[in-house]
Amino acid sequence: MITQEEMLSHFYSHLKSQGKKYKKKSLIKAKKAKPGLVVVTRTSDGEETRNTAEEGDWLVENQTSAEEKYLVKAETFEKKYTLRHSIGDGWGCYSPKGEIYAKEMTAADLAALGAQDILEFQAPWKETVIIKPGDYLVIPTDKSEIYRIAWKEFGETYEVVKE
Numbered sequence: 001m002i003t004q005e006e007m008l009s010h011f012y013s014h015l016k017s018q019g020k021k022y023k024k025k026s027l028i029k030a031k032k033a034k035p036g037l038v039v040v041t042r043t044s045d046g047e048e049t050r051n052t053a054e055e056g057d058w059l060v061e062n063q064t065s066a067e068e069k070y071l072v073k074a075e076t077f078e079k080k081y082t083l084r085h086s087i088g089d090g091w092g093c094y095s096p097k098g099e100i101y102a103k104e105m106t107a108a109d110l111a112a113l114g115a116q117d118i119l120e121f122q123a124p125w126k127e128t129v130i131i132k133p134g135d136y137l138v139i140p141t142d143k144s145e146i147y148r149i150a151w152k153e154f155g156e157t158y159e160v161v162k163e
Contacts, residue, residue: 001128002113002121007146008139010113012101015139019103022158024096026063028081031090033059033071041070043150051125064156071125076144099161102138104151105131123147 033039033053041048044066053059056074061067072080081094103109110119110133123129124145131137131148136158139146149157 002119004122004124004146007121008143011137011146012139012143014109015101015103015137019101019137021099021141021161021163022102023099023161024157025159026096026157027084028063028094028096029061029087029091030058030072030077030081030094031092033057037071039069039071041068042066043068044152045150048148048150049123049125049127049129051127062153062157064153066153068153079142099141100138100158101141102136102149102154102158105133105135105137107133109133109137121146 035053035055037053037059038050039053039059040050048068051071053071058072058074058077059069060072060077061069080096080098082097084093084095086092107117110116110131113119118130118132120128120130124147129148134151136149136151136154137146138149
């Protein structure tokens, strides 16, 4: 499996030069996750990944048609989100902060790493994830991680940063 480090090394300059800079345009809901909670992330194209909460993790829900949920480590959550207001039962409404480099992946992009239709790689949370042509490959501007966002959810969640 291709590691986070290998993916970052291969794609960072490509995304920075061939992709665009984006920011999240929608608010998120989040609360502290209970350790041991298993979160299945589903997007419009099906199950994306499974992850088990550890102490300090946050459960995040995007405001998209798929309402995908995922876990975020505490230190990452603090860098990415600011509380706007509490909404009850431990949930809060948060504004995103920070920017990403992203590019819609083509078959040629994936072929550069030996993949034909689907490329498997290690997610930041150490599980295997896939990316296929049409999905977006994303790297925060601080180069801390690399991950995939399904095409539909990317369009519902991100907008180009106007320089």
